[in-house]
Amino acid sequence: xxxxxxxxxxxxxxxxxxxxxxxxxxxxxLLIGALRQGPIPQHVAFVMDGNRRFARDHGIETVxxxxxxxxxxxxxxxxxxxxGVKVVTIYxxxxxNFKRSKYEVDALMDMAKLKLTQLSEHGALLDRYGASIRxxxxxxxxxxDVLEAIDKAVSLTAGxxxxxxxxxxxxxxxxxxxxxxxxxxxxxxxxxxxxxxxxKRPFSETHITxxxxxxxxxxxxxxxxEKSSSRSASPESSKEQSSAxxxxxxxxxxxxxxxGDAYSAAPSFxxxxxxxxxxxxxxxxxxxxxxxxLLVRTSGVQxxxxxxxxxxxxxxSIVFLDCLWPxxxxxxxxxxxxxxxxxxxxxxxxxxxxxxxxTE
Amino acid sequence: xxxxxxxxxxxxAFRKGTVAxxxxxxxxxxxxxxxxxxxxxxxxSPSPSRPPTPxxxxxxxxxxxxxxxxxxxxxxxxxxxxxAVVSAIFSIFFRFRRAYRLxxxxxxxxxxxxxxxxxxxxxDVKNLDRLPQHLxxxxxxxxxxxxxxxxxxxxxxxxxxEIAAWTASAGIPNLSIYExxxxxxxxxxxxxxxxxxxxxxxFGPRRKPTLSLRAPHLQSYSPPRTPPxxxxxxxxxxSPSPSxxxxxxxxxxxxxxxxxxxxxGRDTLLDLTKTLSQMGQNxxxxxxxxTADLIDAELREAVSEEPDLLILFSPTVVLKGYPPxxxxxxxxxxxxxxxxxxxxxxxxxxxxxxRAEMRxxx
Numbered sequence: 001x002x003x004x005x006x007x008x009x010x011x012x013x014x015x016x017x018x019x020x021x022x023x024x025x026x027x028x029x030l031l032i033g034a035l036r037q038g039p040i041p042q043h044v045a046f047v048m049d050g051n052r053r054f055a056r057d058h059g060i061e062t063v064x065x066x067x068x069x070x071x072x073x074x075x076x077x078x079x080x081x082x083x084g085v086k087v088v089t090i091y092x093x094x095x096x097n098f099k100r101s102k103y104e105v106d107a108l109m110d111m112a113k114l115k116l117t118q119l120s121e122h123g124a125l126l127d128r129y130g131a132s133i134r135x136x137x138x139x140x141x142x143x144x145d146v147l148e149a150i151d152k153a154v155s156l157t158a159g160x161x162x163x164x165x166x167x168x169x170x171x172x173x174x175x176x177x178x179x180x181x182x183x184x185x186x187x188x189x190x191x192x193x194x195x196x197x198x199x200k201r202p203f204s205e206t207h208i209t210x211x212x213x214x215x216x217x218x219x220x221x222x223x224x225x226e227k228s229s230s231r232s233a234s235p236e237s238s239k240e241q242s243s244a245x246x247x248x249x250x251x252x253x254x255x256x257x258x259x260g261d262a263y264s265a266a267p268s269f270x271x272x273x274x275x276x277x278x279x280x281x282x283x284x285x286x287x288x289x290x291x292x293x294l295l296v297r298t299s300g301v302q303x304x305x306x307x308x309x310x311x312x313x314x315x316x317s318i319v320f321l322d323c324l325w326p327x328x329x330x331x332x333x334x335x336x337x338x339x340x341x342x343x344x345x346x347x348x349x350x351x352x353x354x355x356x357x358x359t360e
Numbered sequence: 361x362x363x364x365x366x367x368x369x370x371x372x373a374f375r376k377g378t379v380a381x382x383x384x385x386x387x388x389x390x391x392x393x394x395x396x397x398x399x400x401x402x403x404x405s406p407s408p409s410r411p412p413t414p415x416x417x418x419x420x421x422x423x424x425x426x427x428x429x430x431x432x433x434x435x436x437x438x439x440x441x442x443x444a445v446v447s448a449i450f451s452i453f454f455r456f457r458r459a460y461r462l463x464x465x466x467x468x469x470x471x472x473x474x475x476x477x478x479x480x481x482x483x484d485v486k487n488l489d490r491l492p493q494h495l496x497x498x499x500x501x502x503x504x505x506x507x508x509x510x511x512x513x514x515x516x517x518x519x520x521x522e523i524a525a526w527t528a529s530a531g532i533p534n535l536s537i538y539e540x541x542x543x544x545x546x547x548x549x550x551x552x553x554x555x556x557x558x559x560x561x562x563f564g565p566r567r568k569p570t571l572s573l574r575a576p577h578l579q580s581y582s583p584p585r586t587p588p589x590x591x592x593x594x595x596x597x598x599s600p601s602p603s604x605x606x607x608x609x610x611x612x613x614x615x616x617x618x619x620x621x622x623x624x625g626r627d628t629l630l631d632l633t634k635t636l637s638q639m640g641q642n643x644x645x646x647x648x649x650x651t652a653d654l655i656d657a658e659l660r661e662a663v664s665e666e667p668d669l670l671i672l673f674s675p676t677v678v679l680k681g682y683p684p685x686x687x688x689x690x691x692x693x694x695x696x697x698x699x700x701x702x703x704x705x706x707x708x709x710x711x712x713x714x715r716a717e718m719r720x721x722x
Contacts, residue, residue: 034442178652188637269641272634302692309684318677338450
């Protein structure tokens, strides 16, 4: 027992001696420089899980565990940006986390505020990293004083273009998707210039495009209703059709379209059929960032827990690690990155092989 | 903290903001950070927002750790060399690990084979505290017959049948099968016949579970002989061990199979958005009515419920377009380096699920 204490003390002494510190520092720099030589994920997301369990295991306070977690975050951000990752997204606080004890929530908020204020003091240094901070989430749920610190840090770094740090703070993915849907509906509910007088020409652009599309998709079940509405040749047919709904019977639709001819001052809307996955993606909080390449979750929990659902369900590599977040460092991240590079290379080889097969 | 490469002074400064018991000023903090900073940004991308502050000007590149404004050719060569060495070592390591895992899973497959008997499968899951009520799997459609021997529709159908039989044997009432291309949806009657035939070969004709096969936007397919859904005896969720539910005693066990494909993910959510915006354009929908609950209810009806457990049979976790909304709290299981559908993955996923703890943000 005493031997182990002695040992750990000795190890601590060695670890904190200047040459060892210098050596480790150099080794880290070398490894990071080496990693840069391969392909690097453009967008990495972290679920910082395990702070509380770490605190419990080590017999320290929960808040202290979160503090250590923040240190781990600082280390890993350094690794990410030095290797050339463009965007890092971290899951800092879930909307569900408000269910935790008030004491813990307040402590977390205070920590966020303190770190962001400190950060704001060093504007010049931040420019060196060229990283801008964005906060993704429900702003209404944050207290005003924290919000102030957030806004200051965000506006201070807004001009930096080299890298982005997305902090998901009161965030859940379902909430994000819902607001994206809402935003989309909002833009599509804005009339695009109401026509005060009906156009004299009997044709309208939306009609023609619809007819073209209809010819392309002969098998669409709405075919019948489309035909009937095109016969009525009214410029407001998009309105009527939408009011009638997709599955409604043809006769009611015709009636309505005849009625629609009577008053023609109704505003016209953009066609909802032009909504694509990209429209929604652009309305997500992560709009404008490269697609998510890698998602890392620590502490052995194999769940997404309402994080980045829209962003990670296609081609993202998801990695679940057993180590707790405060223990997470270059030494845990390195194998993940190398494996990702290895897989990336294999995928590229396969694709090349497929192309070669096709050309032969 | 031996591995971080920072001294004790820096650590305390970072944690408490003090050095030798005295709080740091802004300048001191910047001084301390200097050696760890990346090089100055190149002049081609000047920071647009701010003129350089005085503290930035007198900085010189003399620090020990900070030799480069431009990395020297030696350093670059060193990096390339180390990169080559590291990737070579890891490449060998990954290959060995894959071989080892392959051998281990083959041995396990021989030792714990289910012999196409439900009792064996029930024995494997007997001691679990809880079972998922809704299981989901991702399977792949292999175009070419490389090394698997399960290419094409035949192979896919075979995989699906086996999984369905295991699920029924374990006593799980709902199964959803995701396959990106949705090929199986074109063969609903065939799939139904194939699955019921497999179930018959597992359970025997007398206590074969009843089966209903469904896909979103398509009519549920069950042949006329199948008894209606209401007559089923889904094992109570309150009774933890499915083995106590001897299927012979009850009428019949029932299995719901749902076929999912990529279009049930983003595209369905898009369809919902389109419909909602049409309603918005007609003034039938108010902004505040669009909530996560509404979307959830719609998608639940149109596609599926949230599965409790998602099993991947691929070597890595890539979701391949699985419906995103439903994945919120789903436990995701995969066996590293596993390739192809096999019973070991299935059993280990169930075991893993029984151990997992659900916390919902707490």
